[in-house]
Amino acid sequence: MTVVTKIIEVEHLNFRYPQTEGRPALSDVNLTIEQGEWVAIIGHNGSGKSTLAKSLDGLLPLTPESGIIRVAGTKLTEASVWDIRSQIGMVFQNPDNQFVGATVEDDVAFGLENIGLPREEMLTRVHAALERVRMTEFADREPARLSGGQKQRVAIAGIIALQPKIIILDESTSMLDPTGRIEVLETVRQLKEQADLTVISITHDIDEAANANRIIILDDGEIKESGTPAEIFQYGERLIELGLDVPYAERLKAALQRQGLVVPQQYLTEEGLVDWLWTLHSKM
Amino acid sequence: MMNKLLLGRFIPGDSLIHRLDPRNKLLLSFYYIGIIFLANNWLTYLVLFFFTLFAVYLSNIKMGFFIRGVRPLIWLILFTVLLQVFFTRGGTTYWSWGPIVLSQFGIVNGIYIFMRFVLIIFMSTLLTLTTPPLSLADAIEAILKPLRVVHFPVYEVALMLSIALRFVPTLMDETEKIMNAQRARGVDFGEGNLFQQMRSVVPLLIPLFVSSFNRAEDLATAMEARGYQGGEGRSKYRILTWQARDTWTVLVFGLLTGVLVWLRA
Numbered sequence: 001m002t003v004v005t006k007i008i009e010v011e012h013l014n015f016r017y018p019q020t021e022g023r024p025a026l027s028d029v030n031l032t033i034e035q036g037e038w039v040a041i042i043g044h045n046g047s048g049k050s051t052l053a054k055s056l057d058g059l060l061p062l063t064p065e066s067g068i069i070r071v072a073g074t075k076l077t078e079a080s081v082w083d084i085r086s087q088i089g090m091v092f093q094n095p096d097n098q099f100v101g102a103t104v105e106d107d108v109a110f111g112l113e114n115i116g117l118p119r120e121e122m123l124t125r126v127h128a129a130l131e132r133v134r135m136t137e138f139a140d141r142e143p144a145r146l147s148g149g150q151k152q153r154v155a156i157a158g159i160i161a162l163q164p165k166i167i168i169l170d171e172s173t174s175m176l177d178p179t180g181r182i183e184v185l186e187t188v189r190q191l192k193e194q195a196d197l198t199v200i201s202i203t204h205d206i207d208e209a210a211n212a213n214r215i216i217i218l219d220d221g222e223i224k225e226s227g228t229p230a231e232i233f234q235y236g237e238r239l240i241e242l243g244l245d246v247p248y249a250e251r252l253k254a255a256l257q258r259q260g261l262v263v264p265q266q267y268l269t270e271e272g273l274v275d276w277l278w279t280l281h282s283k284m
Numbered sequence: 285m286m287n288k289l290l291l292g293r294f295i296p297g298d299s300l301i302h303r304l305d306p307r308n309k310l311l312l313s314f315y316y317i318g319i320i321f322l323a324n325n326w327l328t329y330l331v332l333f334f335f336t337l338f339a340v341y342l343s344n345i346k347m348g349f350f351i352r353g354v355r356p357l358i359w360l361i362l363f364t365v366l367l368q369v370f371f372t373r374g375g376t377t378y379w380s381w382g383p384i385v386l387s388q389f390g391i392v393n394g395i396y397i398f399m400r401f402v403l404i405i406f407m408s409t410l411l412t413l414t415t416p417p418l419s420l421a422d423a424i425e426a427i428l429k430p431l432r433v434v435h436f437p438v439y440e441v442a443l444m445l446s447i448a449l450r451f452v453p454t455l456m457d458e459t460e461k462i463m464n465a466q467r468a469r470g471v472d473f474g475e476g477n478l479f480q481q482m483r484s485v486v487p488l489l490i491p492l493f494v495s496s497f498n499r500a501e502d503l504a505t506a507m508e509a510r511g512y513q514g515g516e517g518r519s520k521y522r523i524l525t526w527q528a529r530d531t532w533t534v535l536v537f538g539l540l541t542g543v544l545v546w547l548r549a
Binding site for chain 2: 054057059082085086088089090092094096097098099100101102103105106109110111112113114115116117118119122126142143144158159162
């Protein structure tokens with residue numbers, strides 16, 4: 001039996017951006033994420049999704065009064081922040097603004113240079129990381145010659161080269177075209193399987209959230225709902241109230257239900273719904 | 285797209301000159317500018333001329349690129365040459381008008397100065413054509429390294445240089461996008477007199493500045509998230525290796541210096 005460990009614990013987290021009036025960006029957030037989970041955090045603009053992600057990585061000026069964050073059992077403090085950052089890899093929204101190196105391999109090596117790894121070790125790790133995101137043939141390319149999806153895959157390679165326990169995707173697919181989006185998510189999914197990673201994906205895209213083990217809905221800096229995709233998507237209309245798009249398959253299901261058909265309760269992907277539809281037809 | 289990637293006019297290739305260590309190339313280019321001043325007669329200039337031509341030949345790059353390197357400086361060169369020609373006295377005087385003279389020495393000096401300019405430009409063009417900008421940045425870092433003794437932030441400057449180079453194509457794309465957006469709103473670039481042209485750049489620069497600052501902030505966050513804590517304690521992925529051919533080139537330059545000293549008047 002595998003022992004389930006709490007990799008991330010957040011207790012009573014409050015945060016207000018300096019020099020801002022009004023409501024705080026995060027208010028009394030409590031959250032536990034287990035190792036190996038894929039958690040999607042959704043919510044509309046300004047709901048505090050990215051703030052939450054950044055605070056987990058110690059990228060915000062948190063004070064001891066802000067609340068407690070524990071990553072793999074270590075409490076986030078000024079002293080432990082670099083140690084915690086080494087366990088978390090973050091992929092940000094804009095593919096261009098996180099590409100530090102002048103070429104693909106230089107960029108993958110950037111994080112390794114930061115921890116002062118010897119060069120021989122770097123060479124093997126860079127090569128292995130590029131292999132795993134299938135970007136080996138692009139090793140000497142400049143970022144200007146890569147697509148958005150490829151740049152994000154390089155960013156992921158730069159992260160897994162550091163062998164973290166957690167990957168945070170901070171709207172990493174929102175600036176990509178559909179192909180790039182699939183490319184990136186598929187890569188993360190495979191890596192998660194291979195290395196038993198914990199994935200936190202911050203997203204607007206509810207189809208991306210549908211593949212998670214658990215969905216957390218943030219609204220006005222508070223956790224509104226938390227549950228499996230199937231549970232969350234049952235809220236239907238309420239999801240729209242929270243400013244989210246319900247996936248097409250779910251809207252179709254709701255429409256079919258209004259027409260008097262008995263539809264399955266659990267969440268279905270578009271493909272799953274198509275399968276259900278044609279088997280339904282053959283039963284009739 | 286392609287011309288953006290030819291940043292610093294680098295032309296990819298696999299010649300002997302391309303494969304030299306960038307540190308070596310950079311230092312020897314400076315050294316060359318120094319030894320050009322040793323030349324003071326026909327023979328020494330002829331030696332330097334053929335030496336430079338041979339280096340150009342070894343680079344496998346068409347002569348046209350080098351001549352194009354001279355073009356932007358042609359007025360400066362002509363001005364300096366004419367000053368030399370008309371204000372140097374000595375030898376036979378062919379013509380004179382007030383302080384202006386056309387003398388034998390003047391003409392000879394003018395030609396020497398012209399040669400000096402062209403040779404220096406050819407050699408530095410050879411450096412930029414055969415060395416990728418990133419390697420040049422590495423070379424600058426290596427050369428600046430001794431300055432760490434006086435607490436000069438060598439690593440930070442080197443990283444700054446390489447990030448600057450990496451963002452040139454990104455910002456060029458952005459400029460083009462903003463220009464198109466402004467054009468769609470009726471802004472005319474490159475129309476009217478100089479003042480009007482300068483004014484039309486303002487609506488271009490402001491959005492570019494704003495977005496650059498946003499990018500810088502994003503980049504800083506991303507770098508911090510990846511564990512960047514300043515230059516100390518970092519290891520280097522990119523390394524430069526000094527090879528036998530580099531030693532040989534240095535010896536050839538030494539020999540050239542010897543020949544120049546021996547032949548000069």
